[in-house]
Amino acid sequence: SKISSLFHWAYRMEKRNPIDTISRFIPSILALLLIHTLINEDEISVAGPDFVAAMILLPSFISVVIPPALISRYAEENCGRWWEAVIGPKFRTFSSIIGSSIILPLPLIYISWLVITDFGVQREDLGAVSSWLWLPGIVMFSVAIAASALHLLVSDLRRVGASAASLLLLVLVWPFLELVDALVMIMNDGMSFGFSLDEPLSMIFLSFSVSILVWAISVYLPDS
Secondary structure (H helix, E strand, O other): OOHHHHHHHHHHHHHHHOHHHHHHHHHHHHHHHHHHHOOOOOHHHHOHHHHHHHHHHHHHHHHHOOOOOOHHEEEEEEHHHHHHHOOOOOOOHHHHOOOOOOOOOHHHHHHHHHHHHHOOOOOOOOOOHHHHOOOHHHHHHHHHHHHHHHHHHHOOOOOHHHHHHHHHHHHHHHHHHHHHHHHHHHHOOOOOOOOOOHHHHHHHHHHHHHHHHHHHHHHHOOOO
């Protein structure tokens, strides 16, 4: 189908020149190195669980908000216009999924966890936390798709609206902060399965919902 052809084309381009993966991976790794180099065990103990949770999720968040390389590939020889003519109205929808970072977020969260625990944040009650790190990692995929859609929207706009649309990226800080709060609660009290607003699952679901809403708005807004 036309959509699978677009996926295969994007995959071949990335396999030939993995600039998207590299441009996302390097800043995330640099953030990890800074965390490991500049932050010691005493500072983590003073800062508390909020700081620890933010540091665990930050490299993953950095990897998903970086502009996708797909934008520059679409700009080459009007390649994007050709694909848009082939795919039709759903072009930006599928492009936002193709251009998002779906490989790095989850591994980066676990790597960050290993880096942080290397500082001695190894209380016995944190032993089960690692078994739930996949949950914010999965939600980070929705943040990645929303960020990709916003970048594609901004790249399509040819007027002052582009600067206003770029500010929408700040909205994605909200899902990140919700994930941080949820991880703090899991670290402090363990995972719970209640549905009140102050429960981890509710915060994670809110983060997911906000990301999906931003994605939906971005892919359905007109590009001119």
